[in-house]
Amino acid sequence: MESLTWATYAVAWLATVSLLLLSTHLRRKKLLLPPGPKPWPIIGNLNLIGPLPHRSIHALAQKYGPIMQLQFGSFPVVVGSSVDMAKAILKTHDLIFASRPKTAAGKYTTYNYSDITWSQYGPYWRQARKMCLVELFSAKRLESYEYIRVEELKAILKDMCSSAGKKIVLEDYLSTLSLNVISRMVLGKKYTDETEDSIVTPEEFKKMLDELFLLSGVLNIGDSIPWIDFLDLQGYVKKMKALSKKLDRFLEHVLDEHNDKRNRVKDYVAKDMVDVLLQLADDPDLEVKLERSGVKAFTQDLIAGGTESSAVTVEWAMSEILKKTEVFTEATEELDQVIGRERWVEEKDIPNLPYIEAIVKETMRMHPVAPMLVPRMAREDIQIAGYDIAKGTRVLVNTWTIVRDPKLWDKPDEFCPDRFVGKAMDVKGQDFELLPFGSGRRMCPGYSLGLKVIQASLANLLHGFTWKLAGNVKGEELNMEEIFGLSTPKKFPLEVVVEPRLPLHVYGL
Structure with missing residues (x-):
């Protein structure tokens, strides 16, 4: 009798499990997923992604349409490749897509997701965003640092004039300019100048940042197939761990230097962004305490975010202009008319230089720094355009395809600044045809600084x-x-020969 009871229980248990599995299967079958290529076992669609992922995804978007689903190893990835899809992800459902997937780069190079870019959506990130908008990148603070941007730009222009007639690599000058500007604004001094108390040489400083840019953008297989992550097949995690030790040693030194100054002076007034962060870390009223690791992560974000993008955009702009000399002619006619030949362009002049602004917009259209923006992640199940997107799905906004859509742009593969002259379209996240800095809650918080540096440098x-x-x-x-x-x-890199076109005294020679 007892064995019969157990048998009955066993049958009932098996029936219940079977029903649950069947109902789950039936529910799954009802899901309407976006179109996309059939995934392979284990790797999914990673076999379709080449060394330039944005171009691979662009080709797939041409085939599967404005919303498609890919499988990167263990994770579904939904890609939006139209204005409507960008608006749905970044505006209509911005809150649902406000989190980030966890990656090795976020874990090992940003103090376990303690920075602004990779931190998960929640109280910590909301506080970080508020710090950026109210404290670090407020109009008043950026204005207070304008003298730094002016000094460093004039120094670079003088150096270039001294090399007139010789072959120069433009990237070297542009990266030095952006690095010096950001170093002084964030850290309070230049780390590209070697001094006796330097913790790193200028070469080491630049090399660390170059490595950070590289490792932050790699397609690490372990991020897509977590169960083989421990093997570190590409060796990226090993490099990230080694780099994080070097960066931490540098950032510890920076924080110690700043704290020493703050402790020596009563009622110390913040002079740079690290000072501001340290003051915020001392604030007992913060909703989430800002730990020392958080200060270091934010500092690293500010340095990295502010150096690469502006230099890259200006180099692309000059490359396009050198392919189309009539653009240079039109730009210099505007500059001569508005500025004259006896002074440099100031930041306040830019609104009076619509053609220069148009060149910058057209460069950002053709050469977006982040062609798929920074990946987002669905915080809950949602439907978009009639398709089901499950919680945890990674989401990419494919701006590379949007800015090449012939329905939106006449001759999209041609560099044509005139398309922006007299148009109200801007790059501040409200016009979804052009999103170099993203849009919504997770838009780049330092876009206004980036825009100032790019426009003034190029002009x-x-x-x-x-x-x-x-x-x-x-x-x-x-x-x-x-x-x-x-x-x-x-x-x-762009190799050029330059000759001065203004009187030599303007260059400070």
Whole structure:
């Protein structure tokens, strides 16, 4: 009798489990997923992603449409490739897609997701965003640092003038400019100048940042197939751990230096962004305490975010202009008319230089620094365009395809700044045809600074020099290939010869 009871229980239990599995299966079958290529076992669709992921995904979007689903190893990835899909993800359902997937780069190079970019949506991130908007990137604070941007730009222009007639690599000057500006604004001094008390040499400082840009943008297999993550097949995690030790040693030194100054002076007034962060960390009223690791993570974000993107955008702009010399002619005519030949362009002049603004917008259209923006993650199940997107799905906004859509842009593959002249479209996240800085809650918080540096740098490079490609290379021969990483820079740096076009006293010579 007892064995019969157990048998009955066993049958009932098996029946219940079977029913549950069947109902789950039936529910799953009812899900309407976005179209996409059939995934392979284990790797999913990773076999379709080449060394330039944005171009691979662009090709797939042409086939499967404005919303498609890919499988990257163990994770579904939904890609939005139209204005409507971008608006749905970044505006209509922004809150649902406000989190980030967890990656090795976020874990090992940003103090376990303690920075602004990779932290998960919640009280900590909301507080970080508020700090950025109210404290770090407020109009008043950025204005207070304008003298730094002016000094560093003039120093670079003077250096370039001293090299007139010789072949120069433009990237070297642009990266030094953005690095010096950001170092002084964030850290309070330049780390590209070697001094006796330097914790790192200028070469080591630049190398660390170059490595950070590279490792932050790699396609790490362990991020897609977690159960083989421990094998570190590509060796990226090992490199990330080694880099994080170097960065931490540097950032500890920076924080110690700042705390020493703050402790020595009564009623110390914050002079740079690290000072501001340390003051915020001391604030007992913060909703979430800002730990020392958080200060270091934010500091690293500010340095990395502010250096690469502006230099890359200006280099692309000059490359496009050298392929199309009539753009240079039109730009310099505007500059001569508005600015004259006896002074440099100031930030306040930019609204009076609509063609310069148009060149910047067209460069950001053709060469978006983040062609798929930073990935987001669905915080709950949702439907978009009639398709089901499950909680935990990774979501990409494919701006590379949007800015090449012939329905939106006439001759989308042609560099044509005139398309923006007289148009109200801007890059501040409200016009979904053009989203170089993203949109919504997770839009780049420092976009206003980036825009100031890019516009002023480009305007003065065009104003101050005549340009030609080094080695008698013709414009149509210029290689315009890119590489993929945290940003999307030129594969081959731009080599040029410049000659001053203003009186020499303007350069400080």
